[in-house]
Amino acid sequence: MIAAYPPPVIIGAHASMQAMLRRVDRMAAGDDKVLITGETGVGKDLIARRVHASSRRSGRAFVPVNCAALTDALLESELFGHLKGSFTGADRERAGKLRQAHQGTVFLDEIGEMGPRMQAVLLRFLESGEIQAVGSDQTARVDVRVVTATNRCLPEMVTQGTFRADLLYRLQVLEVAVPSLRDRVEDIPALVAYFLARGDHPMTVTTAAMTQLQHYSWPGNVRELEHVLTRARLCAEGSIIDCAHIDLAQHVALRPSQDRRRSVTDDLYAAVTTPGQSFWTHAHALYKDHDLTRRDLRALIERGLTTTHGQYRSLLSLFGMPDADYTRFMNFLTSQRCHVPFGPFRRGFGVEVCHL
Numbered sequence: 001m002i003a004a005y006p007p008p009v010i011i012g013a014h015a016s017m018q019a020m021l022r023r024v025d026r027m028a029a030g031d032d033k034v035l036i037t038g039e040t041g042v043g044k045d046l047i048a049r050r051v052h053a054s055s056r057r058s059g060r061a062f063v064p065v066n067c068a069a070l071t072d073a074l075l076e077s078e079l080f081g082h083l084k085g086s087f088t089g090a091d092r093e094r095a096g097k098l099r100q101a102h103q104g105t106v107f108l109d110e111i112g113e114m115g116p117r118m119q120a121v122l123l124r125f126l127e128s129g130e131i132q133a134v135g136s137d138q139t140a141r142v143d144v145r146v147v148t149a150t151n152r153c154l155p156e157m158v159t160q161g162t163f164r165a166d167l168l169y170r171l172q173v174l175e176v177a178v179p180s181l182r183d184r185v186e187d188i189p190a191l192v193a194y195f196l197a198r199g200d201h202p203m204t205v206t207t208a209a210m211t212q213l214q215h216y217s218w219p220g221n222v223r224e225l226e227h228v229l230t231r232a233r234l235c236a237e238g239s240i241i242d243c244a245h246i247d248l249a250q251h252v253a254l255r256p257s258q259d260r261r262r263s264v265t266d267d268l269y270a271a272v273t274t275p276g277q278s279f280w281t282h283a284h285a286l287y288k289d290h291d292l293t294r295r296d297l298r299a300l301i302e303r304g305l306t307t308t309h310g311q312y313r314s315l316l317s318l319f320g321m322p323d324a325d326y327t328r329f330m331n332f333l334t335s336q337r338c339h340v341p342f343g344p345f346r347r348g349f350g351v352e353v354c355h356l
Contacts, residue, residue: 008046063101076134108122
């Protein structure tokens with residue numbers, strides 16, 4: 001038994017946030033699975049931590065796993081563990097996250113990015129409660145509460161055939177949607193005060209700057225606000241942040257609309273092809289911060305290959321990267337399952353050989 005898990009700080013006096021938090025606290029009392037939905041950057045991980053902190057399992061481990069950061073093969077090992085020698089690089093036995101979370105809570109973030117094979121493996125665990133390490137023929141039972149989160153529309157993915165319906169039914173026993181920041185702009189002053197108070201020295205925001213912050217649509221939500229304030233703090237020479245210190249132009253507009261996929265791709269493409277900018281400073285950075293999904297990144301690569309007629313090497317100059325980055329770029333795409341076959345985009349009969 002460990003010390004009770006401390007509840008996370010969640011800033012939100014708006015009625016929609018208060019209603020959501022009351023619902024979360026009621027959900028926390030049991031052991032049912034919880035699915036947390038909401039746009040990128042709204043703080044779904046904080047809600048997951050609150051579920052755990054308010055539950056009877058708060059004295060046990062809370063184990064987060066980012067499903068978008070790993071391939072299916074690596075994710076299986078991460079969750080279920082592996083035996084020494086079970087695959088190349090497995091130089092020692094390792095317990096998986098599910099075993100580590102025994103009698104506690106496992107938080108599967110970005111569940112919508114999980115591939116088909118791993119969806120089947122996870123479903124089998126949810127049905128049986130048993131884990132089997134990679135390379136082992138032995139099973140063991142674990143007592144784990146499963147909390148998941150996604151910024152994707154899982155019912156739509158089920159319709160498209162990219163997410164299992166039976167898995168969705170298992171995961172959404174309880175569901176809570178986190179409000180976007182644009183729907184609770186009244187909370188922005190309190191959030192600004194909280195983020196600025198965490199700095200090395202006190203800072204304030206002018207009335208004009210606060211008005212600017214409250215009139216922005218915040219497609220990246222609270223995470224984007226935090227990043228904007230971090231840059232504003234660096235730009236301000238004194239202790240006062242004004243409009244001149246707030247740069248909202250750098251942010252990709254991840255608009256929650258029917259044409260979101262197209263708008264994200266268009267905005268990303270415009271950003272990475274702007275002179276002086278690059279794939280690494282925009283798309284890669286947003287993806288690592290979980291502000292872009294794997295589908296967003298693949299759509300960007302498809303857009304680029306359309307322009308270069310399927311030439312991956314030509315993407316380097318198009319996306320502001322030096323020729324020396326070719327291997328790094330290709331390895332990154334492959335590791336994240338974002339490598340797109342170039343054949344459909346090619347014209348003529350040339351063949352590009354990719355040396356990884």
